Amino acid sequence: QVQLVESGGALVQPGGSLRLSCAASGNIFEINAMAWYRQAPGKQRELVAAITSSSSANYADSVKGRFTCSRDNGKNTVYLQMNTLKPEDTAVYYCNAQILTYQARGIFQGDYWGQGTQVTVSS
Numbered sequence: 001q002v003q004l005v006e007s008g009g010a011l012v013q014p015g016g017s018l019r020l021s022c023a024a025s026g027n028i029f030e031i032n033a034m035a036w037y038r039q040a041p042g043k044q045r046e047l048v049a050a051i052t053s054s055s056s057a058n059y060a061d062s063v064k065g066r067f068t069c070s071r072d073n074g075k076n077t078v079y080l081q082m083n084t085l086k087p088e089d090t091a092v093y094y095c096n097a098q099i100l101t102y103q104a105r106g107i108f109q110g111d112y113w114g115q116g117t118q119v120t121v122s123s
Contacts, residue, residue: 002026002112004095009117016121017083022095022114024076029107032098034071034078038091038119045094049080063089085121092116 008020024031035050049069051057057069068081078095095114100107 002028002099002101002110004097004112004114006093006095006114006117009093009119011120011122012085013123014085014087014121016085017081018085018119020080020082020093020095020117020119022078022097024097024099024112027102028076029100029102031073031076032100032109034095034097036069036078036080037094037096038089039094039116040088040091043091048093051078082119085119087121090119090121092118 003025004022006020006022008018010018012018032053033050036048037045038048039045047060048063049057049059049067051069051071055071059067066084071078094116097112098109099112100109
């Protein structure tokens with residue numbers, strides 16, 4: 001069984017910064033792509049940033065130049081550094097990962113989600 005646990009969400013003023021973390025644990029063989037999504041009240045969940053196993057990242061246009069996604073493969077952890085935060089960044093942020101796990105019949109890939117962490121940008 002695999003768990004993704006996010007942390008780092010908080011209330012921050014406009015222009016401030018936050019760093020989100022997401023740690024994966026369990027019977028992990030390998031982690032492929034990891035990503036951050038967000039969902040604001042009344043809106044659909046949207047992709048914020050995605051990063052490959054070799055740390056090549058891409059971003060939504062709305063966060064380019066302000067957010068940086070990185071990962072530490074040794075710690076099975078992905079990060080989202082968020083700078084120059086705006087009120088429109090307010091949302092629940094979710095971690096997602098494509099993970100290969102050990103199973104009784106071999107190794108299987110699954111799509112896993114964290115529980116979400118709240119980011120609120122307000123003065």
